[in-house]
Amino acid sequence: MKNQSRRRFINNIVGSSIGLGALPLLSFASKERIYKKTSDELPVINEVDICVLGGSCTGVFAAVRAARLGARVAIIEKQNSFGGVATNSMVNIWHSLYNTEFNKQIIAGLTLEAIERLSKRNAIIKSERSLSAGVTFNSQELKIELDEFVFESGIIPYLHTLFSEPYYDKNGDLTGVVVDNKSGRGIIKARYFVDATGDGDLAYRLGLESYVNELLQPPTMCAHFDGWDGEQFNTLLKQYGKEFDIPDGFVWGAKVPSTNTYMLAGTRVYGVDCSIADDLTKAEIEGRRQIRAIMDMIRKYGKNMNVGLVGLPSYIGIRETRHIKCIYQLSDDDALYGKRFEDAIANGSYRLDIHHQDKPGLTFRYLDGTEVYARPGHPSETKRWREETPVNPTFYQIPLRSLIPHKFDNLILAGRMLDSSILAFSGVRVMVNMNQLGEAAGVCCYLALTQGKSIRNVNYKEVRNELSKGGSIIL
Structure with missing residues (x-):
């Protein structure tokens, strides 16, 4: 049997004409019970x-x-x-x-x-x-x-x-x-x-x-680590990320309260729509590969980093897939300019953050008219997406x-x-x-x-x- 890389194995499965969704169903139950009952x-x-x-x-x-x-x-x-x-x-x-x-x-x-x-x-x-x-x-x-x-x-x-x-x-x-x-x-x-x-x-x-x-916002596989050293990790990622095929995306994380555990959101799976079965399978496996790559990078280059992988999610973090057409489509200007609706049922103030598919990093767009492009290991780029005004919306x-x-x-x-x-x-x-x-x-x-x-x-x-x-x- 010819040896193949893990990534090639994944792509062969997902890209085949059969696909995972077409694999034969195996069951110990009778075929009559499984296949012959109609909805009625x-x-x-x-x-x-x-x-x-x-x-x-x-x-x-x-x-x-x-x-x-x-x-x-x-x-x-x-x-x-x-x-x-x-x-x-x-x-x-x-x-x-x-x-x-x-x-x-x-x-x-x-x-x-x-x-x-x-x-x-x-x-x-x-x-x-x-x-x-x-x-x-x-x-x-x-x-x-x-x-x-x-x-x-x-x-x-x-x-x-x-x-x-x-x-x-x-x-x-x-x-x-x-x-x-x-x-x-x-x-x-x-x-x-x-x-x-x-x-x-x-x-x-x-x-x-x-x-x-x-351009669907790409999904991220999070993970839990013990002994996390964020400052050293950021330095390693900038220097050695490419060696381990870790995508140049965006990294953030947070301590889990009442524990010594750190949650890292540092992966990025590009080019998938997780409402499609094959893409979802590919995203899950590729996300875990990237977590292992992070650990391998730390093991090889980390100095006195006693980091342990202690938890993986049961489902990749999905930002966006399909949308359903409704009576009204919320427009970009509705959010950016804080439009008020007579039938409003939710309020939000989180900045608009665009996780790009076509380039690394992400763009933050704020209601006060400023815009920041952030990319790990690089200085942030700040500009305005609209001219300054005396009063800005404070929520959408x-x-x-x-x-x-x-x-x-x-x-x-x-x-x-x-x-x-x-x-x-x-x-x-x-x-x-x-x-x-x-x-x-x-x-x-x-x-x-x-x-x-x-x-x-x-x-x-x-x-x-x-x-x-x-x-x-x-x-």
């Missing part, structure tokens, strides 16, 4: 008012909001825990809950509640007046706290459960989802659905119009309309698949903003349920009022 013959696992697909913080917060109001809610998550990027991808920073001048709080709700609950367990480090972080948290503690949110709210959880396809009634209406888990394949029926899958899997498989931005907003697709009366989106242009998305995509989308989606579904309306016909003023009553800051 599948068992109904449960019937609920609202079904949330995706157990990220966004999805959990959607479920919690609806359940606290009185709806019977199920949440479906393909991994073994809730939290998504914040837990399973190890990205342990939530950005500021304040405006850009740090003189007005603009985010509260379940994000603030989670922070307060984690603070009681010393699982939070707060950052004052920081553009890069509002709080740093212990991802493992957050996993358990999200379990508590779910059970306290009476939500029906389904972990290790994979969404397969929509289920329709005889009129072609969406009435359920087909899922697979250890108990087999079955249907969860509901009256309303929240697509919090990140990639918009339910909406996409319903045939709704979608799009992929020209996301309208409810950007979560509501044109078709299907009982479906709403929650998460990074929202309808947004490229630059606007580079800011609104962060978790403290997405968390608010989940809360809005849960409230909107509840109001539609109790009023017997389509989601599109729910009065946005009622959504905003209910969010405010539940602890959200509505501006």
